[in-house]
Amino acid sequence: MTLTDVLLFVLLPYIAVGQLLPALLWRARREGALAEPAEGAPLSSERKAFASSALAAGAIVIGLLHLVPLLAPPVFRAALARPAGVLLIELIGFAGGLVFLSGAVLLTVRRARGPATLATSIELAACAALVCAALAGVACALSARWGSAWYARAVVPYLYSLLRLQPDTTALAALGFWPRAHLVCGFVALGLLPFTTLPRQLRAPLRLARPPATEVAR
Numbered sequence: 001m002t003l004t005d006v007l008l009f010v011l012l013p014y015i016a017v018g019q020l021l022p023a024l025l026w027r028a029r030r031e032g033a034l035a036e037p038a039e040g041a042p043l044s045s046e047r048k049a050f051a052s053s054a055l056a057a058g059a060i061v062i063g064l065l066h067l068v069p070l071l072a073p074p075v076f077r078a079a080l081a082r083p084a085g086v087l088l089i090e091l092i093g094f095a096g097g098l099v100f101l102s103g104a105v106l107l108t109v110r111r112a113r114g115p116a117t118l119a120t121s122i123e124l125a126a127c128a129a130l131v132c133a134a135l136a137g138v139a140c141a142l143s144a145r146w147g148s149a150w151y152a153r154a155v156v157p158y159l160y161s162l163l164r165l166q167p168d169t170t171a172l173a174a175l176g177f178w179p180r181a182h183l184v185c186g187f188v189a190l191g192l193l194p195f196t197t198l199p200r201q202l203r204a205p206l207r208l209a210r211p212p213a214t215e216v217a218r
Contacts, residue, residue: 001169001170005169005172008180008183008184008187009158009167009169009172009180009183009184010162010167010169012184012187012188012191013162013187014162015191016187016188016190016191017190019191019194020190020191020193020194023194023195024193024194024199026194048110050103050106051102051103051106051107051110052103053103054099054100054102054103054106055100055103055104055107055198056103057096057099057100057103058096058097058098058099058100058101058102058103058104058134059100060096061092061093061095061096061099061100062093062096062097062100062137065089065092065093065096065148066151069148069151069152069156070156070159070160073152073156076148076152077152080148080149080152086146086148086149089148090141090145090146090147090148093137093141093147093148094138094141097134097137097138097141098138100130100134101131101134101135101138104127104130104131104134105131107127107198108124108127108128108130108131111123111124111127112124122192122195122196123196123197123198125192126189126192126193126195126196126198127196127198129185129186129188129189129192130185130189130198132181132185133182133185133186133188133189136178136179136181136182136185137182139178140178140179140182143176143178144175144176144178144179147179150175150179153171154171154172154174154175154179155171155172155175155179155183157171158171158172
């Protein structure tokens with residue numbers, strides 16, 4: 001295990017995940033007191049709704065495809081046992097990645113057009129990390145095909161080793177640049193997530209779908 005592996009694939013994930021829950025709780029308690037990132041050139045309501053919806057829908061699809069192999073390995077192995085299952089997983093993952101990437105790009109452009117403040121800079125850094133992670137994921141799908149198979153074979157054992165507090169990056173050595181970049185950018189985005197409005201952006205489609213409150217006539 002090289003020093004680079006220790007920094008990027010051992011220390012970084014532990015720092016990102018270790019501060020996630022405390023930072024989210026702190027953010028929830030200080031929601032009204034925190035400075036909001038400055039808005040750039042306003043998007044139309046349709047584009048704003050599309051950006052939030054694409055980000056949320058893509059996050060759900062990609063999140064499920066990353067979590068199912070960890071939480072239900074037999075189910076995932078059964079899907080991989082059939083060529084049609086592998087193809088379906090690859091197509092769903094590729095489509096979900098493109099949808100997520102489109103939402104992340106729109107949000108990044110929106111933040112980049114705003115005046116420079118600390119809140120905006122943190123939000124922009126997190127959005128850039130998300131865009132890089134999504135781009136790396138799409139590049140994985142195009143250059144390292146059948147990502148569902150090598151994810152289950154190489155990345156899942158690595159993640160299990162982190163959960164056991166016995167980190168082992170050996171399985172990652174066989175992966176190319178894009179899968180490793182996808183992991184690093186994902187960890188960076190996860191670490192910055194609590195200090196941004198991205199959780200609120202992900203909840204936006206639920207607020208849009210909620211019917212407006214109507215006053216009861218007396």
